[in-house]
Amino acid sequence: LVDSNQYALTVAVAQTGAEVIRLGIVPDEREILKKTISEAIATTDFLLSTGGVSVGDYDYVEDILTELGAEIHIHSVAVKPGKPLTVAKFADTQCIYFGLPGNPVSALVSFWRFVQPALKKLAGVQSAAWGPEFVTARSLQDLHSNGKRETYLWGQLNVGSNGHEFQLARGSHSSGNLINLAGSTGLAVIPLNQTSIAAGELVQVLKISC
Template identity: 45%
Template structure:
């Protein structure tokens, strides 16, 4: 059985990033992965403009201005943002200017209004600016024709603003991965069905769909599949035909009704991982089919499902989505406020909450019973304390590695 780190490397080596592209309207580009380098025909800023409210001046006219020896200038024009200056600044002249407004010809610096006193069409300047102070020069942020945004990066709010400023109304993005979800088990019922003794409501469909959406994928929920080899075979065939990847929950342990692995092999899948030294999450199957399709058979207990997603699938989906700077799980060092126990045979993940106090991470275990079926105390957690293999106890106040989640 492989270790957690070995499985992580194995999975990432199997992932082949999507190369299909599509154009989407700018309004729909948030959280997508840019498929091509973007350039603009505009300089940024578009023109020389003022960074402050004040007066546009020739520096040489005000270089000697001081409180004791102010310089007087004549106001020849007022320039609000969005207005094109009509006059050129000559010696002894100035224009009233506002933040974002175009700098008039002849001016090279801005005197902020706090350092002036206005009297009719004249001002007195009581302090000299630095030369070029508070002027944002055309092209100082970006030159037209150069690469503005690089392919392979996620479009976050700043990138959205840049695309808008460049008038990129249709954005080339990587096609979002489609990931099919199957829940296996005769005991499962959908949330809208009437509850019966011995049945369990299938929460994993919703957990996985939310997780996939949160990480930029498109979930394809194919419902509950009974514990019957033929039903499972047909469902997996359908899923492989419709999706880039398939995730199923349940049916990958060693019970009499766990058929996933044998069905995968019958369908021509190559199984690369059969179990991981991890708690919760030990019964993990990873298989590949032709055309680089991956199949993940993960445990059915909801905490195991969630921990497996956080530990392995989040990074894998980012790589599948062609994100260049895909991120590995964020693991930090902190101290624990609880005793953390493990049998020591598997890398154990204990869920709870992390606080950053005076630059130090502190971990507190979630209240309630800690077993892989207790979905309730998973709510609002933001960290998983990691107990290494061959460690049975991490005592209160000891150092512990913590994997940050939901951040």
């Protein structure tokens, strides 16, 4: 299993201007994980991890956060990819914790949508500039979703003769297909309860860099 998340997120965090301290891979052993989180929240302003925030047998993170005195504000979001998302704050240290999904694409989509704006806000960026940057573009293909979650589809955001255009990336849009995501410059958004956007129609696109 290649540890792509650590390297991809290190670059993404550094691009916001934050100083990155890499803690490496922590095994799915409760006491080791608790010790690592406890030490991290005592020395950092912002703690970011991937994996361990779903409902599997070894997903201990939320229990450990509670034991360490965190107030958990978010457990999951209606977003695809990236449903598992934990957001917590520690009153004693003021450290903010974001727990992202373990799948590589889910982790990056969650970072761009939620973590990047939070880091910018903490850095003091003005309110008009710290939020996600969306543009309206014309889709060059039909876009599809099951409508059960807000869905993000990746591809190329370009400027054509009539404004922005979105070109859907070919191939699988599974949450583990990092190669398919590479080189994308935008995430087209299909809203919750909507199942499609036809070619030629307008779509909101989140600008990204990967």
